[in-house]
Amino acid sequence: MGTSGVKNRSGGVLVSDFDGTMTRHDFYKLAIESLLPPDVPDYWADYRTGSITHFEGLRRYFAAIRASEDDVLAVVERMDLDRQLPTAVKSLRHAGWQVVVTSAGCEWYIRRLLAAVGVEIEIHANPGRFEAGQGLLMEMPLQSKYWSPNLGVDKAGVVRDFLHQGLTVAFAGDGFPDAEPARVVSADLRFARGDLADVLRNERLEFHPFDVWSDIANRLLQRET
Ligand SMILES: [Mg+2]
Numbered sequence: 001m002g003t004s005g006v007k008n009r010s011g012g013v014l015v016s017d018f019d020g021t022m023t024r025h026d027f028y029k030l031a032i033e034s035l036l037p038p039d040v041p042d043y044w045a046d047y048r049t050g051s052i053t054h055f056e057g058l059r060r061y062f063a064a065i066r067a068s069e070d071d072v073l074a075v076v077e078r079m080d081l082d083r084q085l086p087t088a089v090k091s092l093r094h095a096g097w098q099v100v101v102t103s104a105g106c107e108w109y110i111r112r113l114l115a116a117v118g119v120e121i122e123i124h125a126n127p128g129r130f131e132a133g134q135g136l137l138m139e140m141p142l143q144s145k146y147w148s149p150n151l152g153v154d155k156a157g158v159v160r161d162f163l164h165q166g167l168t169v170a171f172a173g174d175g176f177p178d179a180e181p182a183r184v185v186s187a188d189l190r191f192a193r194g195d196l197a198d199v200l201r202n203e204r205l206e207f208h209p210f211d212v213w214s215d216i217a218n219r220l221l222q223r224e225t
Pocket residue numbers: 017018019020021026173174175
């Protein structure tokens with residue numbers, strides 16, 4: 001390789017966070033602003049101090065939703081999935097790249113948003129269902145080989161599994177739960193914004209910043225040519 005001029009065109013796997021990475025906004029933040037009573041406890045602070053897990057924080061917020069399913073779905077719409085994502089996923093697929101979602105959020109809105117634009121990709125997220133009067137009931141994916149007691153989904157476990165298969169693995173994210181998987185991939189294949197970008201800067205770990213998710217696809221595709 002290298003001097004032979006033979007390029008590796010086999011692609012790889014792009015493991016991606018969902019909220020704030022494939023979408024502009026996080027569901028839980030929009031839910032706090034638009035769907036929860038103002039006196040809801042600060043579960044996020046409880047998570048940051050370590051008194052509850054990340055999963056438990058989100059579970060409590062989602063279970064506090066008393067809006068109708070239509071109102072919740074309107075908020076899901078406002079998460080603003082990158083409009084170029086379906087095209088980007090297709091282009092990546094043609095170049096040999098598989099896209100896999102790893103999310104500490106809930107499958108309920110992720111599957112809806114992706115299905116609405118005809119995107120079928122592997123998703124590792126916490127299962128859940130909406131029940132009027134009970135909110136969005138999120139559960140641990142206890143049957144998954146990537147179960148994590150803290151996040152529900154062991155994102156780094158997914159990344160490591162693909163690496164152990166000898167595949168080229170890229171990772172993209174925007175939050176604190178994305179730090180561990182981001183550290184595992186090589187700098188050239190690490191994509192970050194938001195809190196994840198801050199964490200990586202503090203650790204002096206290099207990464208590619210991105211604005212919208214399709215920027216990542218474009219960079220990976222350029223890399224292939
Ligand atoms: Mg995120």
